Amino acid sequence: MREAAFIKQNRPKWKLYETDITSNPDILAERFIELTDDLSYARTFYPESEMTAYLNNLTGKFHQAIYKNKKEKGNRFAEFWKYRLPFLVAQHHRQLLYAFLIFAVACFIGALSAALDDTFVRLILGDEYVNRTLAYIESGDPMAVYKQSGETEMFLMITFNNIKVAFLAFVFGVFFSIGTFWVIFQNGIMLGAFQYFFYKQGLLLTSVLTIWIHGTLEISAIILAGCAGFVMGNSLLFPKTYSRLTSFKKGARNGLKIVVGLVPIFITAGFLEGFVTRHTEMPMPLSIGIILISAVFILYYFIIYPRLLLNRNSHAETDH
Structure with a gap:
């Protein structure tokens, strides 16, 4: 230009x-x-x-x-969570919608494939996992898989794995968003097949009330990490008035901020999976309560609150 x-x-x-x-x-x-x-x-x-x-x-x-x-670093830290992260997400709600739709379609395909092909679940989840879970179901404790490791060990292992998946979803965006698409699609297929497997065993409600205690935060954060990957990938595909390199630097910086902002959510999800999900005998209202609180937090902090900030910014500029 x-x-x-x-x-x-x-x-x-x-x-x-x-x-x-x-x-x-x-x-x-x-x-x-x-x-x-x-x-x-x-x-x-x-x-x-x-x-x-x-x-x-x-x-x-x-x-x-x-x-x-800002005399203290803590002020900048608080400002990031209060303003910068949600404001950044608000600017990229379109990419977030893309990530959600891809994941939702993949879940449907995974469930449909499992319904049409009895071998599909084993192909996706592995024979060892399926056989072990069937054994747990026969023993009367279908969710026993969440009780096999120590609480702290599971917390650390799950948290590390989820953060790794999130960073892969982001980093693979460098391949013009195709890599991010594949990570999201693959995880959606797995979830769809997983949930259909329990549905076929007559345990859909049991699985939902157990798995989504931690899964609400975990799956939401993976979708948000996909949004971050699309932010970076689309900066290469659509540089607009910037050079492709300048656009990429901007997209990579913004995407990385979103991914880093998800780390506390993955830690919380890992804590829930390691210390709470294993208590499969907990009352249904308590399980539903945890799931609803997690869902409300995600919807408010990443959807509603960012829009409020964006609208406030627009009104402030109009007033001036």
């Missing part, structure tokens, strides 16, 4: 930001990110331009505005 076109496209935004350095932290953070992206682009293509020096000065002002009252 020619420098004149770049300036014409962004001048109104820069003038607004220059005259209105708001005190709203989420608006400040978003504008600072936009300015750093513009500055990076300008430094790459117009390093000697006066416009680049202007952007550098304006970005510095926003940096000072953001951090002048």
Whole structure:
């Protein structure tokens, strides 16, 4: 893009930001990110331009505005969870929808395949797992698989594995989103086949009330990690006005922030699977309560609250 076109496209935004350095932290953070992206682009293509020096000065002002009252690192840490992460997710709800739809379709395909082919479940879950679970069902404790390891051992193993899956879903986005698609699709197939297996045994409700104690957070976080992978992958596919490299750097940075933000959720899911899910004799209302609390948290923090922040940002800019 020619420098004149770049300036014409962004001048109104820069003038607004220059005259209105708001005190709203989420608006400040978003504008600072936009300015750093513009500055990076300008430094790459117009390093000697006066416009680049202007952007550098304006970005510095926003940096000072953001951090002048942040005397402790804890404040920045809290700001990330309160504003930056949900605001970032709000900007990429379309990618999140793609990840959810792919996972949902894969679940359906997995369940349908298991219904049409008796060998499909064994192909996906493995003979050892299926035979062991059938033995547990015959013994009268179908969910005994969650009691076979020590609580701490299972917590650490499951948490590590889930974080690994999430980072794979993100990192494989570098293959133009195809890798992320495959990770999400594969996990969806597994879940669909898994749930149909218990349905066929007449244990669908039992499995749901047990597995989704931890699965609500775990599956939601995997889908969100898929969103992060699509953010990075789509930055390569659709660089818009940026160079492909600049767009990729921006997409990779934003996707990584989302994945890092999911780590506490995976830790919580691992804790639930290691210490709570094993108590298959717990009252149904307690199991349902844990599942509902987890679902409400995911819906509010990653869907409703980010939209509220985005709307607040839009209204604030309109008011000014």
